[in-house]
Amino acid sequence: MKRKVVIAGGSGFIGQAIAKEHIEKGYEVVVLTRGLSELKEGVCYQQWDGKTIGEWKHFLEDAELLINLTGKSVDCRYTHENRKQIISSRVDSTKVLGEVLHHLSNPPKLWVNASTATIYEHSIDQPMTEKDGVIGNDFSMGVATAWEDALFSSSHPNIRKVAFRISLVLGKKDGVLPVLKKLTKFGLGGYHGNGKQRFAWIHIDDVLRVLEFVKTSDVEGPINCTTNTGINNKEFMKAIRKSEGISFGIPTPKLMLEIGSFFMGTEAELILKSRYAVPDKLLNLGFKFKFTNIEEALEDLK
Secondary structure (H helix, E strand, O other): OOOEEEEEOOOOHHHHHHHHHHHHOOOEEEEEEOOOOEEEOOEEEEEOOOOOOOHHHHHHOOOOEEEEOOOOOOOOOOOHHHHHHHHHHHHHHHHHHHHHHOOOOOOOOEEEEEEEHHHEOOOOOOOEOOOOOOEOOOHHHHHHHHHHHHHHOOOOOOOEEEEEEEOEEEOOOOEHHHHHHHHHHOOOOOOEOOOOOEOOEEEHHHHHHHHHHHHOOOOOEEEEEOOOOOOEHHHHHHHHHHHHOOOOOOOEOHHHHHHHHHHHOOOOHHHHOOOOEOOHHHHHOOOOOOOOOHHHHHHHOO
């Protein structure tokens, strides 16, 4: 029998990379999706709504690993309705998965749930570790806290649980990088705000390597899924300009970002918040990142 991995909310950028990696390693891959149930490129897509128990529950039986990446994109205006959907999509999906696991004869031994490095307060000078990071209570941090509470508050004695506090993931065709590259090519590749906000990032290949490391270790609880680097927005944008062969980029003041974000249907917080998360837990366990230099990462993603 093939080893099996179930990826809830696995139709996005990170989920597809994880699915592809596991297909290549000979796994049976099941993706729980709001889309149609179908078999595509070796992946079994099974429809679910992310909040109620359905036929999808049977696919979790005998799975080696459950990964939950479900959540409405935060790249939107934080209207009342969007706020409700952002938090409910994360919390409801986590709760219903936890409920189903109670009723399985052979549940997964490992449950990896997405979380976010945005759980920590805005910080420019104080590194945020899993042990000492300061968790605040604004909307974004509250969502992250509720998300992790939904994972860890239910008891599953024989299931190891890990929350990936994921930073900004860099990929070739998806994620934040292609957007910033496009802006840079139009001359808008300068720093944002004052440019001092920390830019916690991780290469998509290292996300996959962290997952493999977690599978073969005994780590549990939250981990900062971010590269061990302390660059800020100004340094990051400079690296993008260098990578793209562009010498100049117009800086974007905070007010202009807020106005632009309004018309683009998003929030300036996504780029102005300083994320100074550091991966203490991974480093203390001996994990070695493949990409810690932003220029090398960008070169690889050309």
